[in-house]
Amino acid sequence: MSTNRTFTMLKPDALESGQAGNIIQMILDAGFSIKAMKYTRLSEDQAKKFYEVHAERPFYGELVEYMTSGPIIAAILEKENAVADFRTLIGATNPADAAEGTIRKKYAESLAKNAVHGSDSDDNAKIEGEFHFSAAEIF
Ligand code: CMP
Numbered sequence: 001m002s003t004n005r006t007f008t009m010l011k012p013d014a015l016e017s018g019q020a021g022n023i024i025q026m027i028l029d030a031g032f033s034i035k036a037m038k039y040t041r042l043s044e045d046q047a048k049k050f051y052e053v054h055a056e057r058p059f060y061g062e063l064v065e066y067m068t069s070g071p072i073i074a075a076i077l078e079k080e081n082a083v084a085d086f087r088t089l090i091g092a093t094n095p096a097d098a099a100e101g102t103i104r105k106k107y108a109e110s111l112a113k114n115a116v117h118g119s120d121s122d123d124n125a126k127i128e129g130e131f132h133f134s135a136a137e138i139f
Helices: 012-016 020-029 044-050 060-067 082-090 103-107 122-132
Strands: 005-010 033-040 072-078 116-118
Touching (some): 012 072, 020 072, 044 122, 082 122
Antiparallel strands (some): 005 072
C-alpha cells in the first residue's frame, strides 16, 4: 500500500511563463489536495543539497543555477497513490517525451526547464517535503 502524499515544486520557468495558476488547477482537478504550499526562492546551498543525489551528473551545475534563478512554488500534495499518480500527471522528465495532456507536455520548455518536479518514491516524498516545510507548516 502506497503513501498518500507526494512533494512538488513548480520551477522557475513555470512561474516566469505565468502558468503557475493553470498548473495548480490541473493538480487540483486531478484529485490532489494541498497539504502545504510555499512561494519561495532556493538559495544555492538549498538547491545543492536538494539535488545532492545528482552531484556527480554533468548537468548538476546547470540544474542548481537554474533552480536558483527565480522563485518557485513548493507543495506537499495528498491523494491515494500520490507519488505514482502525480508522476503520471506531470509526464516524462523530458517534455519532448511527455504524453499528451500532461503538465510537462503543456507547459514545460525543455529537459532542464521542465516546469515541475515530482518525487520519485514514497521515501523521497517524505524527505523532500520535510526539506521544505516544518511540521507546523504541514496540514
Ligand atoms: P527533476 O526530475 O525534477 O529533478 C532532476 C532534474 O534534473 C530533472 O527534473 C531535470 O529538470 C534535470 N535534468 C535531468 N537530466 C538533465 C540533463 N541531461 N540536462 C539538464 N537537466 C537535466
